[in-house]
Amino acid sequence: MTSAVTTFTEALAAGPLVLDGGMSNELEAQGHDLSGTLWSARLLRDAPEAIEAVHRAYFAAGAQIAITASYQATYDGFARLGIPRAQTTALLRRSVTLARRAAAGTGWVAASVGPYGAMLADGSEYRGDYGLTVSELTRFHRPRLEALAEAGPDVFAVETIPDLREAEAVLTALDGLGIPAWLSYSIRGTTTSAGQPLTEAFALARSSDAVVATGVNCAPAADTAAALALVTGLPGVAYPNGGGVWDPETRGWQGAEDEIANLAPSWLAAGAAILGGCCRVGPTEIRELAAGLHTEPAARPAPSAR
Secondary structure, eight states, X not given: OOTTOOSHHHHHHTOOEEBOOOHHHHHHHTTOOOOSTTGGGGXXXXXXXXXHHHHHHHHHHTOSEEEOSOTTOOHHHHHTTTOOHHHHHHHHHHHHHHHHHHHTTSSEEEEEEOOHHHHHTSSGGGTOOOSOOHHHHHHHHHHHHHHHHHTOOSEEEEEEEOSHHHHHHHHHHTTTSOOOEEEEEOEETTEETTSOBHHHHHHHHHXXXXXXXXXXXXXXXXXXXXXXXXXXXXXXXXXXXXXXXXETTTTEEESOOOOHHHHHHHHHHTTEXXXXXXXXXXXXXXXXXXXXXXXOOOOOOOTTOO
């Protein structure tokens, strides 16, 4: 990135940008138990240094963007475990601080905003349709968006969204925050997880002034190129899983792993400007992906210049 680039949107235009891989798989590899309902978000309170270490490992592997450990961090979810609201706010902000510290001036920070279903910890983010209205979902998402925004991320990673109703809610909640976002969906082939056509999902993303890119994540790697081919008018986002299917009962992945580095060129050809991995993707895979794309480290400005 040249010295003239001062915002994430400008860096995106100069792309492609390499994203990191899964947070949870690397924390588990360190020996941390993520079996609780908070998943990796628990370590924002109990072992923040472990989260920062994972961010550092991905940057060292060639990632240019770190996604924060706030995917499953919500006021409602933390409250169920007796964590006060003020402490939840502090933990949400900490997620951005940890990623920023690991970036050390050479990368970008994306504040993760997971779906309502992530809080339920029952695999709902791969189904959608929670029986809530758009207004109810907007009220759920807005407070943590505000808390994350106060910590100064470069971009929001609105990720693993399973259906159009929740996408609409998050886009409404983004209004007025002044921070760009990408919107990525969990999918089944060329539909959202809830069964809506991806052409409609990506059109909804285009309707928001806050959204600077759209695509898919936490999806089968083999389905990613076909999904990205349906994106029009915005840069594409691709960070699928490293293979297999998530089993919510055992809380584990079943099946063989994919070689995402071999598939990444097809995502690039389909319009991806942000490429990385999600579950079951670690620093080794990100290093291979980055090497294949021949990217350079993404230096960035001071946090105050977004």
